[in-house]
Amino acid sequence: MTGVVEARIVPSINFHGVTPDRMMREDPLLTARIRARDPLVLQQLVREHIGMLLRVCRSWGMSADFAEDVVQETMLTFIARAADFDGRSRVRTWLYGIMRKKAASLRRTADRDDETDAIDQVVESRFTAIGRWGRGPRAPDARADAQRVRAWIGQCLAGLTERRRHAFVLAEIDDLTTDEICRVLDVTPGNLGVLLFRARNGLRECLEARGISGRHDADV
Amino acid sequence: MLTCRDVARRVASATQGGGEPMSGMMLRVHLLLCRDCRRYARELRALGDALRRGHAADADAEQLRILEQRIIDLGFPHIS
Numbered sequence: 697m698t699g700v701v702e703a704r705i706v707p708s709i710n711f712h713g714v715t716p717d718r719m720m721r722e723d724p725l726l727t728a729r730i731r732a733r734d735p736l737v738l739q740q741l742v743r744e745h746i747g748m749l750l751r752v753c754r755s756w757g758m759s760a761d762f763a764e765d766v767v768q769e770t771m772l773t774f775i776a777r778a779a780d781f782d783g784r785s786r787v788r789t790w791l792y793g794i795m796r797k798k799a800a801s802l803r804r805t806a807d808r809d810d811e812t813d814a815i816d817q818v819v820e821s822r823f824t825a826i827g828r829w830g831r832g833p834r835a836p837d838a839r840a841d842a843q844r845v846r847a848w849i850g851q852c853l854a855g856l857t858e859r860r861r862h863a864f865v866l867a868e869i870d871d872l873t874t875d876e877i878c879r880v881l882d883v884t885p886g887n888l889g890v891l892l893f894r895a896r897n898g899l900r901e902c903l904e905a906r907g908i909s910g911r912h913d914a915d916v
Numbered sequence: 917m918l919t920c921r922d923v924a925r926r927v928a929s930a931t932q933g934g935g936e937p938m939s940g941m942m943l944r945v946h947l948l949l950c951r952d953c954r955r956y957a958r959e960l961r962a963l964g965d966a967l968r969r970g971h972a973a974d975a976d977a978e979q980l981r982i983l984e985q986r987i988i989d990l991g992f993p994h995i996s
Binding site for chain 2: 735738739742743746747750755764767768771772775776819820823826827828829832833845846849864865867868869871872873874877888889890892893896897899900903
C-alpha cells in the first residue's frame with residue numbers, strides 16, 4: 697500500500713486541456729483596487745463569482761439554503777478582508793480557500809483521511825501480481841450511462857469523505873491549477889493525488905455497485 | 917515500462933495541470949495499447965463530465981440576483 701500512500705501527482709493525462717501547472721497571480725491593477733476596497737470592484741467580483749461558488753458548494757453536497765449561507769459568509773469575509781489580499785493568487789483561489797474554511801466551521805464535521813483506506817484495497821484487488829488488470833473495469837454503454845451517472849453521482853459523492861469530495865469537485869469543476877487546489881485545501885501535491893485517487897475510485901466503485909458501469913461488451 | 921496499476925494510479929490522481937512530458941508520453945502509449953486502461957480512464961473522465969454537466973444545477977438568475985443584493989447590502993451598509 698505504500699505505493700498508493702506515496703502516489704505522487706503526475707498530472708500527465710489531460711482530462712480536458714492543458715492548464716499551466718503553477719500558482720497564478722492576480723492582475724496587479726485589479727489587486728490594487730481590491731486592496732483599496734474599491735466598492736465598485738468588490739461588487740463586480742461578488743457578481744462574477746457567486747454563481748460558481750454556489751455551484752461548488754452544491755457539488756460539495758450542501759443543501760441550497762446552506763450553500764447560500766456559506767457563499768454569503770465567504771463573500772462578506774472577502775469584502776471585510778479585501779485590504780489583506782496580496783495578489784499572489786487569483787481572487788477565485790482566495791475565495792475558494794475562504795469558502796472551504798467557512799464550510800468546515802459552519803458545519804463542524806471534520807473528517808480525517810487515514811494513511812490507508814478500504815478503497816485502496818478494493819482498487820488493488822483488481823490487479824494481478826504483475827500489475828495487469830485482473831478484474832478489469834467493465835465497458836459502460838456510453839449514452840445511457842452518461843444520464844445515469846449524472847443521476848447517481850450526487851449520492852455517490854455524499855458517500856465520500858469531505859476532503860475527498862472537496863478535492864474532486866475543485867479538480868473537475870473549475871480551471872484551477874494543481875498548486876491552486878493545493879493552496880485552497882492546504883495539502884501537498886502528493887496528498888492531493890491520494891485524495892483524488894480515492895475520490896475517483898470511490899465514485900467509480902459506488903457507481904459500478906449500482907450497476908451503472910453497464911454491459912460487459914465489445915471493444916472500446 | 918508502466919504496468920496497468922501504474923497507469924491507473926496516475927490517471928486517478930491526475931489534475932488538469934501540465935506534467936512530466938516523458939511519463940505523459942509513456943502513458944499515452946500504454947493507453948493506446950491497453951483496452952482496459954482506456955476504459956478505466958474513460959470512466960473516470962465520465963465522472964468529471966457528469967459533475968460539470970450539472971448534477972448540481974446552476975442556481976437560477978433570480979435566485980443569484982437576490983443573493984448578490986443581500987451580500988452587497990450586508991457588505992456595504994454605508995452605500996445602500
